Amino acid sequence: MSSPHLLNQTNKPIPNKHQVGRFAPSPSGPLHFGSLVAALGSYLIAKSDAAKWLVRIEDIDPPREIAGASDTILRQLEAFGLHWDGDITYQSQHLERFEEILNQLKAQGLLYACHCTRKQIAEFSHSQSIKHGLYPNICANKNLAFDGTDADGKGEAVAWKLRHGLNQYSYHDAIQGHCQFDEALYREDFTVKRKDGLIAYQLAVVVDDIEQNIDHVVRGCDLLDSTPRQLRLYEVLGQTAPDYYHLPLAINQEGNKLSKQNHAPAIEAENASVLLCDALSFLGQNPDPEWVLETPTTIISYAIERFSLEKIPQKQQISYLPRSSD
Incomplete structure (x- = not known):
C-alpha cells in the first residue's frame, strides 16, 4: 500500500x-x-x-x-x-479557468499531445524496463495536433501532457517527514487533460x-x-x-x-x-x-x-x- x-x-x-x-x-x-x-x-x-x-x-x-x-x-x-x-x-x-491555464501552458511550449493507449504505454515501459505506472514520454517529440487530427484530417483522441522539469521534487511533509522519490517520477511527463476531454486531477x-x-x-x-x-x-x-x-x-x-x-x-x-x-x-x-x-x-x-x-x-x-x- x-x-x-x-x-x-x-x-x-x-x-x-x-x-x-x-x-x-x-x-x-x-x-x-x-x-x-x-x-x-x-x-x-x-x-x-x-x-x-x-x-x-x-x-x-x-x-x-x-x-x-x-x-x-x-x-x-x-x-x-x-x-x-x-x-x-x-x-x-x-x-x-482550467482551460485558460491549459492554453497558457500550451502557449509556453510546456504541453504536448499524446495518442498512446494504455496497452502501448505498458508494452513500451516493459521493453525499456521503466517502472510500472509511469508514462515513458513516448510522444514528447512527435508534435501531434492538440485536437487529435493528422495531416489527412483524420482524428483520434489525445491526452495533453505537461513536460517534466529538471528539479528534484522531493518535499518536507509535516507528518511523514522528508519524502524523496525515484528519479523516474520527477522526469515523467504527466497528464493534465485526459483523452476523454476531462481535466486531469x-x-x-x-x-x-x-x-x-x-x-x-x-x-x-x-x-x-x-x-x-x-x-x-x-x-x-x-x-x-x-x-x-x-x-x-x-x-x-x-x-x-x-x-x-x-x-x-x-x-x-x-x-x-x-x-x-x-x-x-x-x-x-x-x-x-x-x-x-x-x-x-x-x-x-x-x-x-x-x-x-x-x-x-x-x-x-x-x-x-x-x-x-x-
Missing part, C-alpha cells in the same frame, strides 16, 4: 502557521471511515491554527460520480460536527488550491507520489506550493485501503460520536473514553483544544477494525 516511488523518509519538520485549509472530496459516494479520518485530520490541523477550513466538491469526473453524493457528503460533515467556513465550491464551476487541484489561497494540504498517503507532479505545476505557474500533511491510510484486515471502490461502509450520523472517537484514536489523539457520550460538536471542541500534530503516527497505513455492534 506504500507509495511505489517513495525512496526515503526522515523526521518530521516543524510546520508553519496556516490561514486556509480545505477538505476536497469527490462525489463518487458517501464518506466512509477513511474519508472521516481525512476530513477530521484536515479540520483539526486548520482549527488548531485558527485557520479557515473550506470544503470543495471535486466533481469533474462524471463517469465516477453518483447522483446525490455531494449533498450526502455535506450532510455527513454537518452531522459529525465538521462545519466549514464560507461557501461550498464545486470544481465543475471552474472549467473555464493534478491540474484541477493545483489551480483550485491557488485560487482559494490554500496554504496547507492535508490528505491521505495514497497521494504522496502525486505531490511531486503538483510541485511541478506550482513551478510552471509561478506560485508557492502549500505545506503538505499526508495522513496514514486506514486499511482493512485484507490490507486494502478503505475506499468507495472497495465498498467501505458509509459513516452513519447515529454513530457519529463513537466514530469520531475512533478517528481521533486512529490519529493518535487519545480521546477520553467518556467522550463517546458527548455530542459530535462537543467532541470536536475537546479535540481542537487537545490536538497534537506530533501524536499523529508517522506511518503510511494503519489497520482499522470497526467496533463490534454488540
Whole structure:
C-alpha cells in the first residue's frame, strides 16, 4: 500500500502557521471511515491554527460520480460536527479557468499531445524496463495536433501532457517527514487533460488550491507520489506550493485501503460520536473514553483544544477494525 516511488523518509519538520485549509472530496459516494479520518485530520490541523477550513466538491469526473453524493457528503460533515467556513465550491464551476491555464501552458511550449493507449504505454515501459505506472514520454517529440487530427484530417483522441522539469521534487511533509522519490517520477511527463476531454486531477487541484489561497494540504498517503507532479505545476505557474500533511491510510484486515471502490461502509450520523472517537484514536489523539457520550460538536471542541500534530503516527497505513455492534 506504500507509495511505489517513495525512496526515503526522515523526521518530521516543524510546520508553519496556516490561514486556509480545505477538505476536497469527490462525489463518487458517501464518506466512509477513511474519508472521516481525512476530513477530521484536515479540520483539526486548520482549527488548531485558527485557520479557515473550506470544503470543495471535486466533481469533474462524471463517469465516477453518483447522483446525490455531494449533498450526502455535506450532510455527513454537518452531522459529525465538521462545519466549514464560507461557501461550498464545486470544481465543475471552474472549467473555464482550467482551460485558460491549459492554453497558457500550451502557449509556453510546456504541453504536448499524446495518442498512446494504455496497452502501448505498458508494452513500451516493459521493453525499456521503466517502472510500472509511469508514462515513458513516448510522444514528447512527435508534435501531434492538440485536437487529435493528422495531416489527412483524420482524428483520434489525445491526452495533453505537461513536460517534466529538471528539479528534484522531493518535499518536507509535516507528518511523514522528508519524502524523496525515484528519479523516474520527477522526469515523467504527466497528464493534465485526459483523452476523454476531462481535466486531469493534478491540474484541477493545483489551480483550485491557488485560487482559494490554500496554504496547507492535508490528505491521505495514497497521494504522496502525486505531490511531486503538483510541485511541478506550482513551478510552471509561478506560485508557492502549500505545506503538505499526508495522513496514514486506514486499511482493512485484507490490507486494502478503505475506499468507495472497495465498498467501505458509509459513516452513519447515529454513530457519529463513537466514530469520531475512533478517528481521533486512529490519529493518535487519545480521546477520553467518556467522550463517546458527548455530542459530535462537543467532541470536536475537546479535540481542537487537545490536538497534537506530533501524536499523529508517522506511518503510511494503519489497520482499522470497526467496533463490534454488540
